[in-house]
Amino acid sequence: MSGMPEMYPLARDRAESHRQVLNEQHKVLVDFVEGPIDQSVPLENISAIADVATGTGIWLWDVKKLLDKHAGESERSFHGFDISAAQFPPALEGIHLSVQDVFQPFPTEHHNRYDLVNVRLLVTAFPESEYQKAVNNLLTILKPGGYLQWVEIDFSELATDHPRASPVTDTWLKFCEITNISQRAPGVIQSAYQNAGLLNIVNRPFSPRNRQDLLERIQKWQTGFYTSVMPLILLKTRNVADSDAANKRAAEILRDLQLYYAEGNVVDTRFGDSSAPEPIVDDPSAQHAPAQLDFGADAAELALAANRIAGIDLPTRHLDR
Numbered sequence: 001m002s003g004m005p006e007m008y009p010l011a012r013d014r015a016e017s018h019r020q021v022l023n024e025q026h027k028v029l030v031d032f033v034e035g036p037i038d039q040s041v042p043l044e045n046i047s048a049i050a051d052v053a054t055g056t057g058i059w060l061w062d063v064k065k066l067l068d069k070h071a072g073e074s075e076r077s078f079h080g081f082d083i084s085a086a087q088f089p090p091a092l093e094g095i096h097l098s099v100q101d102v103f104q105p106f107p108t109e110h111h112n113r114y115d116l117v118n119v120r121l122l123v124t125a126f127p128e129s130e131y132q133k134a135v136n137n138l139l140t141i142l143k144p145g146g147y148l149q150w151v152e153i154d155f156s157e158l159a160t161d162h163p164r165a166s167p168v169t170d171t172w173l174k175f176c177e178i179t180n181i182s183q184r185a186p187g188v189i190q191s192a193y194q195n196a197g198l199l200n201i202v203n204r205p206f207s208p209r210n211r212q213d214l215l216e217r218i219q220k221w222q223t224g225f226y227t228s229v230m231p232l233i234l235l236k237t238r239n240v241a242d243s244d245a246a247n248k249r250a251a252e253i254l255r256d257l258q259l260y261y262a263e264g265n266v267v268d269t270r271f272g273d274s275s276a277p278e279p280i281v282d283d284p285s286a287q288h289a290p291a292q293l294d295f296g297a298d299a300a301e302l303a304l305a306a307n308r309i310a311g312i313d314l315p316t317r318h319l320d321r
Ligand SMILES: C[S@@+](CC[C@H](N)C(=O)[O-])C[C@H]1O[C@@H](n2cnc3c(N)ncnc32)[C@H](O)[C@@H]1O
Pocket: 022, 026, 052, 053, 054, 055, 056, 058, 059, 081, 082, 083, 084, 087, 100, 101, 102, 103, 119, 120, 121, 122, 125, 303, 304, 305, 306, 307, 308, 309, 310
């Protein structure tokens, strides 16, 4: 292991900087979860692809290249949806992007359209109680027989007694408790799939503890994440009195985290990949019908906080809850 992981550099242009963070993060995560598409998904059957909460569209861009290479060049359509266009790149050839909240009904032209619907990293966007609504809505755009894939962070094994890491992990877990961010999102997603009638669900857990080959890259990703959230979550969890104290304490505990990493350790931030095909039913009216969703104001506030995973500002309203 060489030295300590670098902090994310501050770029002059914030939007561009956020895009770079998301794109860098994508590369690590794809290696961590062993590819952008789960191995249970038959690539040769995939011609219409959607990515919901797409951010920069980087997952779609990679998948486009992957499918051309491994399933042959053919006419495929790619569509990215996100609640905000802020991270959309200026243009990605062959990829359509549009603004769409995962909780709002999709426009009818998207219903029953996609062979693969992907979701990744929405864990901080809404409370644990909302996953079922999201899954039900995602199923409205999936073709019968098409696959839903959701890759999400699992904080259930994050806690540690190690004095150099526990200030970081304890503060984050406390923040999750206060804001109802799920600490076991992959399990919640699996239950939501089951409740929605999905069968043949494949769940794959991924722990950084088994990935010596990726250790430094995962440490760097974790450093970027905890560096960007720490002052804010110290304030929210009432560990400190004001912003100055938050910055000071954050610097101390992040320094300790670097010493923990320098010993070859990594924080056990896990991932889970839940993939399942939508059953093909004889009666088309029994297929998932688009529903009007009753989406609470609290969850709307939390939605913007998904950006935090990529080092993007948590909205203040979220912190005032
Ligand atoms: C951490 S980023 C992940 C982006 C992308 N999925 C990736 O893995 O690179 C979270 C994204 O979720 C989007 N988001 C948050 N709440 C959403 C919602 N309710 N509906 C759709 N997108 C949402 C944010 O705008 C942000 O682009």
